[in-house]
Amino acid sequence: MIKRILLSVAGLVVGLAGYAEVPMKSWGNPSLEGQWDFKSATPLSRPEFWKDKEYLTPEEAAEFEGNIIKGRAEREQKEGEVREGLDGQADVDVGYNSGFLELGSRLDDSLRTSLIVDPPDGRIPKMLDSARERNRPYVEMQALSPAGPEMRSLTDRCIIGFNNNPIRSGAYNNMMQIVQSPSHVAIHVEMVNDHRIIPTKGGGAIPASTRYWKGFSTGEWEGNTFVITTTNFKQFATPYGTGPNVVLTERFTRLDERTLQYEYTIDDPETYDRPWTARQQMRRTSDDVYEYACHEGNYSMPLVLRAARKLEKSGQKDKNWMPSWHKRRG
């Protein structure tokens, strides 16, 4: 009994100590404020080679991270070389090199083998065939010679970013900043220089016919976790190929001075056979979120369209407008 009491007291002390590390706002909510780096080497979906392994040991994690850094350095060495084989696109394919890329080389602090924590196998659930069919025109459209800007992706057009909503580690611009007041939380993401202003006390509802590129978000505090629910995305601005009725739920929990836990759930029975949830720990940084003036510097779009018109004029047919990374990923 005495042992049990001592353990309880010890637990309380540890708990209070942990709680005390969480910065709080004057009005009683945890502070989510700061610049947050969310790049991660942990894959979203658990790779097959890890089978049913849920966590890495620190030694395994160090080896994995070492291999990432080594492989990346080897690829950088070859960047100046002319390479063939990327469907004839060689080094101009996609147009990014190590100078632009900002990929994560550190695993999530949890040392999980996937960011997906549910389903328990850590893998993204099967996309329904009907959902693939629904998305097919949008995907195939991007492989065609573009008649106009609308035939390129929303990210090519600088309308939405590829690592926003939900926030996930991508090729670059893996930074965000939060500023909060009692009534609102502002989330500013570097990608496409975008923001969301989320009410902390709900936010109402809108008709299903009203659609936004960033969706319509409501928010509330559930204890020390800030929860955002987003619906009403515009077509093809939905996350992970989901459909018009997807519900995105995001949960922000400040764990300590340096760590913000971010979790999101994708729920769309019209796309995936079950809801799924990913979780990662964002790291506090003193780096600023820069202004990524995407549209203002979008030299790519006029060049793509100009190239398409030039090919048409010369009578050449080219059905190779999909970047090779897209093909590799399938």
Added chain:
Amino acid sequence: MTRILHGLVVGACGILVAGCASVAMDESLVNEEMPGPVSEEAGAPPDINGLWQAVGTAHWNLEGGHAIKGPATLVLGALGGIPAGHNYLDGGKIPYTEKAAAKRAEYRLEWSQWDPAVKCFIPGIPRQTYMPLPFHIVQSEQKVFIAYEWGSNSRIIHLDRPGSRAELPSWMGYSVGRWEGDSLVVEVTDQMSDTWFDATGTWHSDELKVTERYTPRGADHIDYEATIEDPKVFTGPWTIKLPLYRRVENGARLLEYKCVPMAEDAVYGHLRRGADVAEPTVKNLF
């Protein structure tokens, strides 16, 4: 008084071409964010959190004038005209040097082809403040974040970095703020030289410095001032003055006006398949 202001805001929204984005909201909603302008906490700065909007024609023409036809009247008729406007300048006119004024006159002649906002480029400060859509201020102890509906643009004002400058220029520049009594004073530097102050060719150089003052004068008003300095272009400082109104309708919140889809015809139209023009309708691009 609140009703009168509401009427003013709604009326102005009806006049402006871009209009005020609105959406049928749950009628049971009320705008819960209606604090007074001065914090009840002794010594604390005023509370300027919330949804604000400039109402008027400053984004068209800071010097004011009579109503004119615009390029949009060709398809939008009476809805596309540019309304008459007040003068928002302390000194009445923008004091361009003779040489800079000549360049402005050239731009003004073909303004719709040159105006960066036509292309959906970030309008910069101060113009972003008085674009005809609301903006939301999220005020914290060390930072103030302003999210603008027009273009989904935003900026961070650093209250905790006095005297600092940006490493690089940007479209919105670098904002360092401080409280002087009830006024939030913001010095904006390191802006790109590619923005205008309104749609009349009002260009500036890379030496632009803008000093803004946000001074609440009631629960639902802020007096906004922006003092402009640019020795390369102007003979002296000049100041824009206009009120900002709180959006008070039930359920008012920042909505979304991503302007890229609205600008693509102007920017890329000449590159569409089958386009019957060889040149873009806007200039200074690619």
